[in-house]
Amino acid sequence: MTQEIGEAAAAAIVEGERAVTNLGVLHGRLRPCFARVEPFGQARKYLTGLMSDLPRKNGWSIAEHAGDRTPDRTQRLLNHAVWDHDQAQGVVRRFVVEALGDQPLRVGALDESGQEKHGNATAGVKRQYMGCAGRVANGVNTVYCSYATPGGHALVGARIYIPEEQLADPGRRAALGVPAGVEFTTKPQLAQDILADMIADATIPPWIAGDEVYGRSGKLRTFLEDNTIGYVMRVGCAFTTEVTPGRRMRADATVSTHLTGRKHRRRWQICSVTGSKGERSYAWAWLATTSPQLFLLIRKHLVTGELAYHYCHVPPGRPVTLMALVRVACLRWPVEEGFEFGKDHFGLDHSQVRLYTALLRHIVLALAALAVCAVTAAQAKTRAPVPILPVTSDDTPPADPGLIAFTIAEVKRLFILVTRRQQPETHHLHWIWWRRRHQARARWYHHRTRLRRNQQT
Structure with missing residues (x-):
């Protein structure tokens, strides 16, 4: 047993060193994005801080971790340094696709996630529905795209949603640092912009998946169809489609008409797809429409009978089966895991910046840190032994269940283990x-502001 533990520990150290190597590779590819070498070097410190075990990853904590005397260099990196964050996002995307692009199934999963904020001095902030909070709250929403495969996944694109009222007010726009070229764009259009960039640099996957926010956008669906990209998009029960020539029907009506009753029972198939927590089994059915490329895919919960609807497009010449569409639909979920990993382990929502460019730059660097660990975990998965799983419900637990493949979180811990250095x-x-002095100064200014406010009232 001691020898096995030693071998496992040695293998773990190898993966940690591989993560360090991957960070060096990705950081090196980012060099053309920076005009000067100083911010390029500071970006490496920032990435290392995001991959550290700091509980909060903001300008102060990352600067202290990096060994800087003050946060000035970190704040300059995000706010004022000359570097192309859009180009950097493309570098991160190509790094991920290079590692995962040989997978048999590749899906671009679209979704938005938010960061709760206090006040109204941050670009994009307003009271709006925040998926991270599950309610209407004050915060910023960002649209993301995850490059998802059975062998691994990572977030590869991001666009910040800026409310129309912020862009319409020149003074407010200037105060938030929103560039002149940024116009009001809906969330589906932001997703389309991300996908357009992926088409331009040849990193677009064959399939796109998204929830109802994106599924109900006819413009986004047309864009995908025009570019011969398949999609499986969630739609609501009121979504209409033409299953019978000359007659449009709601999605729920098509189920009651074509899939309900004893004679239609065989049209439902129970399909099982492997998820992060095991097998997910549902009953699935699909209906052809009057277009040979469009289908309505329906998922039914085996216990509650709850229905979910998906509108699907299969480009001409691409063979398709029910199971293929099911697998695409189920690869929409990794984007949620990307949010979880990004926020819990890489500070995706930890930034305390206010300006548009600084907020986007923090997001891009967080995506880069996540990509390093995601790619390393995917590489380790190819070398992992076949998992030991029960075959029947009566199986007894094995004496040695083996080890799971390295996860993104575990790779990050190994990275910390091999790079940890005490200041x-x-x-x-x-x-x-420095913190106490800065906080004392801030306290003084807060008190003065309060006194002035009291005088005015």
Whole structure:
């Protein structure tokens, strides 16, 4: 047993070192994005901080972790340094696709996620529905695309949603640092912009999946169809389609007409797809429409009978089966895992910046940190042994169940293990002093503002 533990530990160290190597590779590819070498070097420190075990990953904590005397360099990297964050996002995307592009199934999963914020001084902030909170809250929403495959996944594209009222007010727009070229764009259009970039740099996957926000956008669906990209999009029960020539029907009506009753029972098939927590089994059925490329895919929960509807497009010449569409539909979920990993482990929603460019730059660097660990985990998965799983419900647990493949979170821990370096004690004492001094100054200004406000009232 001791020998097995030693071998497992040695293998783990190898994966941690591979993560360090992958970080070096990705960081090196980012060099053309930076006008000067200083911010390029600071970006490496920022990425290392995002991959660290810091509980909060913001300008102060990352600067302290990097060994800087103040947060000035970190703040300059996000706010004022000359570098192309859009180009950097493309570099991150190509890095991920290079590692995962040989998978048998590749899906671009669209979704939005938010960051709750106080006040109204941050670009994009307003009271709106926040998926991260599950309610209407004050915050910023960002549209993301995940490159999802059975062998791994990572977030590869992001666009910040800026409310129309912020863009319409020149003074507010200037205060938030929103560039002149940014116009009001809906979430489906932001997703389309991400996909257009992926088409331009040849990283677009064969399939796109999304929830109802994107499924009900006729413009987005037409864009995908015009570019011969298949899609499986969630739609609502009121979505209409032409299953019978000359007659449009609601999605729920098509189920009651064509899939309900004893004579239609065989049209439902129970399909099982492997998820992060095991097998997911549902009953599935599909209906052809009057177009040979369009289908309505319906999922039914085996216990509750709850229905979910998907509108599907299969480009001409591409063979398709029910199971193929089911697998695409189920690869929409990794984008949720990307949000979870990004926020819990890489500080995706930890930024305390306010300006549009700084917020987007933090997101791009968080995507890069996530990509390093996601690619390393995918590479490790190819070398992982076949998992030991029960065959029947009566199987007894094995004496040795083996080890699961390295996860993104575990790769990050290994990266920390092989790169951890303690700063001198004087450095930590300096930062304790610096924080207290800065907070005292902030307290003074807050009190003065409050006194002035009281005088005005």
